[in-house]
Amino acid sequence: MRLRKLEITGFKSFREKVVVDFSPGISGIVGPNGCGKSNIADAIRWVMGEQRVRTLRGKRMEDVIFNGSEEVAPVGMAEVSMMLAADEQKFQGNYAECSEVMITRRLFREGESEYTINKIPCRLLDVREFFMGTGVGARTYSLVEQNSVAALVEAKPEERRQFIEEAA
Amino acid sequence: MRLRKLEITGFKSFREKVVVDFSPGISGIVGPNGCGKSNIADAIRWVMGEQRVRTLRGKRMEDVIFNGSEEVAPVGMAEVSMMLAADEQKFQGNYAECSEVMITRRLFREGESEYTINKIPCRLLDVREFFMGTGVGARTYSLVEQNSVAALVEAKPEERRQFIEEAA
Amino acid sequence: SRKRFSETFEGVNRCFREVFTRLFPGGRAELLLTDESDLLETGVDIDIRIPGKRAQNVTLLSGGEKSLSAIALIFSILLYRPVPFLLLDEVDASLDDTNISLFNRLVKETVSHSQILMITHNKLTMEIADSLYGVTMPKQGISTLVSVNLN
Amino acid sequence: SRKRFSETFEGVNRCFREVFTRLFPGGRAELLLTDESDLLETGVDIDIRIPGKRAQNVTLLSGGEKSLSAIALIFSILLYRPVPFLLLDEVDASLDDTNISLFNRLVKETVSHSQILMITHNKLTMEIADSLYGVTMPKQGISTLVSVNLN
Numbered sequence A, B: 001m002r003l004r005k006l007e008i009t010g011f012k013s014f015r016e017k018v019v020v021d022f023s024p025g026i027s028g029i030v031g032p033n034g035c036g037k038s039n040i041a042d043a044i045r046w047v048m049g050e051q052r053v054r055t056l057r058g059k060r061m062e063d064v065i066f067n068g069s070e071e072v073a074p075v076g077m078a079e080v081s082m083m084l085a086a087d088e089q090k091f092q093g094n095y096a097e098c099s100e101v102m103i104t105r106r107l108f109r110e111g112e113s114e115y116t117i118n119k120i121p122c123r124l125l126d127v128r129e130f131f132m133g134t135g136v137g138a139r140t141y142s143l144v145e146q147n148s149v150a151a152l153v154e155a156k157p158e159e160r161r162q163f164i165e166e167a168a
Numbered sequence C, D: 001s002r003k004r005f006s007e008t009f010e011g012v013n014r015c016f017r018e019v020f021t022r023l024f025p026g027g028r029a030e031l032l033l034t035d036e037s038d039l040l041e042t043g044v045d046i047d048i049r050i051p052g053k054r055a056q057n058v059t060l061l062s063g064g065e066k067s068l069s070a071i072a073l074i075f076s077i078l079l080y081r082p083v084p085f086l087l088l089d090e091v092d093a094s095l096d097d098t099n100i101s102l103f104n105r106l107v108k109e110t111v112s113h114s115q116i117l118m119i120t121h122n123k124l125t126m127e128i129a130d131s132l133y134g135v136t137m138p139k140q141g142i143s144t145l146v147s148v149n150l151n
């Protein structure tokens, strides 16, 4: 399976819709401090079902909705869509026949997150089970946060055990 | 007052005596990963009376004594001397007449740290009082550890208060 | 289950010993169980010997040595259990140029198993990318994507 | 004492508002007391507005923005209460080149009050040093000093 495309609208500093078309191989994401690179990483975690607001650097989940700049007003909704394509590794379960799967997460202010898979509404649990099947879900070692690396070597033995258990 | 010289022997990776002659102005300390730059910072903290082993990245105070390399045996003692010179800012108390002051800290394995000021044995308290008088002691904002900057902005309000109180 | 953890541990450890030497030629590293008699509750310790140095408390390592060792651990788990895509946010921040080259070489060896997304400020790391995505804010506070030319 | 903390807080805050704008031209920052009625126990909060953006939770700031804001706070305390010498270990690690130049300019403005020791891997930062000290390990595991040439 590979990551084909990411569409980000109203999520953190991405007020306007931004489409990231990923190619195979190594993708470098670059730019000055504060321009939005880690926000793209947050968008990926968020659409995959991340519920821990602290991991997304927020205080409330509503913090991920674009809340305005000096000149521009906040918006009322954040939406992230991730397009995945099957390759030698096929999708599992209900999606075994699909060559592409699109996961979307949407959040309105004062609302709860809404999820769709291939435009069909579903629950957070369905999104998580889908990613479990692909091998990226719950594998925190595959999504490495900024400034988190060195701590891994100094982690408590129990934490290191948990980290390794995810590969089971 | 300015920092004139640092002599490091048997402290962490400095098995052989190394003399750092500081000039006024901005000094850049450079070199590859693991070559000993932060160890120089640790030597400065240590000779100023740092007792928190964790701040020196060790588990026991004995960890600061050179404990050998693949080809070379450990040594039995660590010693750091710091030479300070008076300028428009004179030294205080007993040292008001001195144009230079030398602080030395020595530690033998299985022993306790020994301190001297201008080669006269003294207690840790005397070293700390000396640095208090100069304005560098207990001013943690003047000795910034590697990887510690970003956390300052996310610190708890009580911690930030303590940080600022040191400037009182 | 005990058996499953034991297999995972052994597999990751085998990969870790190997991947570590790719980033630290001449060095050695190992994962250790804190309590071998209790596989359900045991923690995992880490033993690291930097080339030419003696094994010591992991806390005494330099900032760059800790980062590179952690990268070795992460990539050894990826070797044991590959994932479809991998996202690394500035993991090269503390590394000097020599270590960045070793890290980049490891990334190129890993990309056959996984698609790799790397956020970086480092020009050497940018050079190994197959595609580059520039993020900028021409309107302050609003992010947008631009094409990037490496000069 | 209440009076002493109050004076220190006001003094540092005045310097912080000013130093912050030197690193973030067009931005604003402020220190706030969490409990103005209890000067002995109050905590200190921080309010930051990056140029062109809106003030938000400080946790949402980028890695580089957090580092540079912390540097502003440290240097504003140094402006209020100068120290004879200052030791900075790789505080520029997360900064892009533009921010490193602003940081370096602040360091040059500060050196009239203090002697400054900076550990760095960054070539721009090395260029503002009056003297450079190279640390190396020709014999593995044993540190020594060498003279450095900036090319």
Ligand SMILES: Nc1ncnc2c1ncn2[C@@H]1O[C@H](COP(=O)(O)OP(=O)(O)OP(=O)(O)O)[C@@H](O)[C@H]1O
Pocket: A011, A012, A013, A031, A032, A033, A034, A035, A036, A037, A038, A039, A040, A063, A064, A065, A066, A067, A068, A146, C141, D050, D053, D056, D060, D061, D062, D063, D064, D065, D094
């Ligand atoms: N909900 C939001 N609305 C508007 N802006 C936001 C929101 N959440 C975060 N931001 C802004 O996004 C910026 C952070 O972006 P990000 O962390 O992606 O930067 P970065 O490119 O990773 O930078 P660095 O190189 O410093 O790590 C901050 O300035 C923050 O204020």
Ligand SMILES: Nc1ncnc2c1ncn2[C@@H]1O[C@H](COP(=O)(O)OP(=O)(O)OP(=O)(O)O)[C@@H](O)[C@H]1O
Pocket: B011, B012, B013, B031, B032, B033, B034, B035, B036, B037, B038, B039, B040, B063, B064, B065, B066, B067, B068, B146, C050, C053, C056, C060, C061, C062, C063, C064, C065, C094, D141
């Ligand atoms: N007591 C000791 N005896 C021998 N070597 C030691 C001792 N304590 C620490 N070291 C070694 O010193 C090295 C760390 O040095 P230091 O932290 O100064 O590196 P650095 O130059 O700051 O590197 P970086 O750029 O990665 O931060 C480690 O390899 C560590 O093993």
Ligand SMILES: [Mg+2]
Pocket: A037, A038, A039, A146, C089, D062, D063, D064
């Ligand atoms: Mg970032």
Ligand SMILES: [Mg+2]
Pocket: B037, B038, B039, B146, C062, C063, C064
């Ligand atoms: Mg260091």
